[in-house]
Amino acid sequence: MTKSKEDDDKELYQFVASMPKVELHAHLNGCIREETLFDLARQKNVELPAKLFSLDHHTNNDDHVNSFMYNVKPRSLTDCFDMFAVIPKCVNDLASLERITREALQDFANHHVAYLELRSTPKRINQSLSKRQYVETILRVMKEFQEVEEERYQQQSTSTSSTETTTRLPMKCRFLVSIDRSGSVHEAQENADLAIEFSQQPNSLVVGMDIGGNPTKNDFTDFKPALSRARKAGLKTTVHCGEVPVAAGPDDTDPRLAKARDEVLAIFEFRPDRLGHALLLPESLRNELTTLQVPVESCPTSNVMTLELAKHMGGDLIHGLRQHPQLQYWLDDNYPISIGTDDPGVFNTDATQELVLLAKAQEGVTTETLKRIVLDSVNHAFCNVELKDQMKQLMGEFFATMEQV
Ligand code: IMP
Ligand code: ZN
Numbered sequence: 530m531t532k533s534k535e536d537d538d539k540e541l542y543q544f545v546a547s548m549p550k551v552e553l554h555a556h557l558n559g560c561i562r563e564e565t566l567f568d569l570a571r572q573k574n575v576e577l578p579a580k581l582f583s584l585d586h587h588t589n590n591d592d593h594v595n596s597f598m599y600n601v602k603p604r605s606l607t608d609c610f611d612m613f614a615v616i617p618k619c620v621n622d623l624a625s626l627e628r629i630t631r632e633a634l635q636d637f638a639n640h641h642v643a644y645l646e647l648r649s650t651p652k653r654i655n656q657s658l659s660k661r662q663y664v665e666t667i668l669r670v671m672k673e674f675q676e677v678e679e680e681r682y683q684q685q686s687t688s689t690s691s692t693e694t695t696t697r698l699p700m701k702c703r704f705l706v707s708i709d710r711s712g713s714v715h716e717a718q719e720n721a722d723l724a725i726e727f728s729q730q731p732n733s734l735v736v737g738m739d740i741g742g743n744p745t746k747n748d749f750t751d752f753k754p755a756l757s758r759a760r761k762a763g764l765k766t767t768v769h770c771g772e773v774p775v776a777a778g779p780d781d782t783d784p785r786l787a788k789a790r791d792e793v794l795a796i797f798e799f800r801p802d803r804l805g806h807a808l809l810l811p812e813s814l815r816n817e818l819t820t821l822q823v824p825v826e827s828c829p830t831s832n833v834m835t836l837e838l839a840k841h842m843g844g845d846l847i848h849g850l851r852q853h854p855q856l857q858y859w860l861d862d863n864y865p866i867s868i869g870t871d872d873p874g875v876f877n878t879d880a881t882q883e884l885v886l887l888a889k890a891q892e893g894v895t896t897e898t899l900k901r902i903v904l905d906s907v908n909h910a911f912c913n914v915e916l917k918d919q920m921k922q923l924m925g926e927f928f929a930t931m932e933q934v
Contacts, residue, residue: 549643551906554826557649559872560633569619606835630670640880643698648705671702709742717755725762736911737765744772765911769805777811824865824909830878831871850890867906
């Protein structure tokens with residue numbers, strides 16, 4: 530009997546769901562589960578802007594072939610930042626911070642993420658909680674989670690009843706301290722101080738710094754000194770890049786496009802260890818990046834949403850991703866990329882769905898390609914070499930036990 534398209538889709542989904550994964554680009558507050566956000570908003574009497582949570586864009590998706598990938602809640606770049614303004618009002622005490630951290634870790638582990646780098650901007654979330662306590666809380670929850678994961682894995686390894694489909698590797702977690710570019714340089718320097726201080730503690734989980742936030746605000750160069758200081762202290766760095774349109778060449782006089790181009794060039798010159806998105810690069814800058822070979826954290830659903838590609842394709846994420854400005858070039862060139870979720874709560878996605886989407890949208894992406902991308906992204910991780918080697922060995926062994934689809 531020949532297999533139907535539905536069978537193939539199911540097989541692909543199951544394969545991807547069970548494979549060990551690497552997540553290098555996830556923002557803690559963007560991981561918040563929608564039901565948790567609603568729950569916290571209720572508890573704390575926070576009014577959530579109705580326009581961000583309505584399904585008014587596409588309500589009738591029943592007849593759609595890929596209905597689970599149908600973009601029912603398109604969120605533009607502006608919508609995202611409206612959401613990021615409201616989430617901290619709900620996550621405003623120790624209990625809610627612990628809760629969203631634990632739930633984020635659990636969600637990644639449930640999707641068989643074996644190595645996670647989570648990032649967050651330290652916040653004074655209320656009068657009695659300092660930025661230091663914010664970071665301490667996340668690190669404590671991460672450490673506890675890793676211990677439970679290790680215990681579970683040991684038990685699973687010695688149990689005779691676990692099957693290949695239920696087994697998964699224990700999730701290892703590391704933390705990146707973020708700088709929000711819509712904040713002040715002073716805040717950025719404070720965050721760098723914290724990142725450096727925590728990274729120097731024994732067995733620290735803090736391995737790097739990130740610059741993100743609203744790309745229309747301020748400039749990378751304002752925050753470069755804070756990032757340079759972190760790098761000098763041994764931290765790895767990653768910078769969000771090319772999220773707004775960039776001038777094609779030096780002759781383009783549109784001030785906004787020219788500024789965006791100067792900014793990308795300044796980021797390239799800084800040469801971070803990784804780049805976030807690198808999305809709207811004109812050909813000349815794409816070629817320059819090819820020379821630099823700085824690994825890119827690519828986040829398919831996030832990119833499709835913030836560029837509103839799915840909206841232009843009638844709501845379909847798969848067709849939206851086919852309009853991605855860079856992805857096909859990177860795949861054709863074997864350019865070093867990792868696949869991330871960015872904000873799984875905001876974009877209604879998860880680590881499995883990102884890889885399935887990639888395989889469905891991009892020509893020639895097989896399960897072998899996915900395995901190669903995942904294994905290769907361990908090389909871009911900010912943890913030490915010992916952990917990278919351990920991850921590569923464990924993941925390689927796991928892949929060898931998986932049946933091909
Ligand atoms: P947090 O750092 O844990 O509060 O996570 C949410 C923050 O991550 C947002 O306020 C932004 O600063 C940043 N962020 C999340 N998604 C994006 C994105 O797509 N582009 C740039 N920054 C982002
Ligand atoms: Zn991001």
